Amino acid sequence: MTKMSLSAMLIAAAMIAAPGHAATFDFPSDMTSFSSATNGTGTIPASGQSAYMWTAGDYITQTITGTGLSAVSGFSNAFSYWTNLDADLTVAVLVNGTQVGSFTLNPCSNCDVADDESLSFSFAPISASGDYTISYVLQNTIAPGLGSIAFLDGGTGTLTGEGAVPEPATWALMLAGFGCVGFVMRRRAQQAAVSFV
Numbered sequence: 656m657t658k659m660s661l662s663a664m665l666i667a668a669a670m671i672a673a674p675g676h677a678a679t680f681d682f683p684s685d686m687t688s689f690s691s692a693t694n695g696t697g698t699i700p701a702s703g704q705s706a707y708m709w710t711a712g713d714y715i716t717q718t719i720t721g722t723g724l725s726a727v728s729g730f731s732n733a734f735s736y737w738t739n740l741d742a743d744l745t746v747a748v749l750v751n752g753t754q755v756g757s758f759t760l761n762p763c764s765n766c767d768v769a770d771d772e773s774l775s776f777s778f779a780p781i782s783a784s785g786d787y788t789i790s791y792v793l794q795n796t797i798a799p800g801l802g803s804i805a806f807l808d809g810g811t812g813t814l815t816g817e818g819a820v821p822e823p824a825t826w827a828l829m830l831a832g833f834g835c836v837g838f839v840m841r842r843r844a845q846q847a848a849v850s851f852v
Contacts, residue, residue: 678722682789682812683734687717689806704737704805709744709797715806716790724816726782730755730789731775734810739767740802745794748774750781750814757794760804769807780817787814 685701691713694706705715730750741762748756756776763770781787789812797803 676724676816677813678719678724678816679811679813680719680722681810682717682719682732683715683806683808683810684717685808687715687806687808689713689715699806699808701808704807707803707805708793709801709803711793711796714790714792716788718786718788719812719814720786722785722787722814722816724783724785724787724814726780726817727787727814728780728817729775729777729815730812731773731815732789732810732812733771733773734812735769735771735807736760737767737769737805737807738763738802740797740804742797742801743795744797744802744804747790747792747794748776749788749790749792750778751783751788752790753778753781755781762802 683699683705685699685703687699687705688696689699689705689708690696691706691708692710694708697706699705699715708714727750730748732748738760740760743762744760746758746760747754748758755778756774758772758774760772791806793804
């Protein structure tokens with residue numbers, strides 16, 4: 656076996672062991688929980704919305720499991736919300752309890768409409784075992800009569816990571832490949848040593 660063939664096999668094995676560094680998921684979705692100081696807690700129903708929120712500390716949250724990412728350093732989200740704000744509302748974005756960014760929704764002049772938002776944040780790596788909890792937390796209280804917000808089901812989120820956690824099956828495949836390469840190389844070395852003239 657030539658050195659070039661061996662190098663190609665090692666590169667292929669390394670690529671198999673390092674799956675993509677992004678995880679895409681639904682957020683907000685019917686897996687997203689909410690808590691409103693005024694309207695109680697629950698889970699956003701499919702094709703529905705959270706309770707209306709206007710108190711600092713109200714939140715939506717969802718744990719994304721099995722991402723295959725050992726650390727994340729980026730988060731993006733495209734989602735919709737229902738609002739009738741007559742005052743600014745700031746919302747903090749948290750990943751595993753660490754604030755990674757925030758966004759501010761501006762007054763919409765006595766509107767009562769659904770609107771869309773797209774966010775993207777980069778941050779210092781946050782390490783975990785592949786499961787990440789995303790939370791949106793209201794940072795200020797809207798005075799009575801000045802509106803509220805409700806988050807709608809149907810958003811799309813993406814976590815990007817620094818590295819991936821290979822699945823056990825991937826490790827097994829990679830080790831089997833290395834074993835085969837070693838076996839073939841050893842066999843060829845033995846055949847070369849026992850050649851007759």
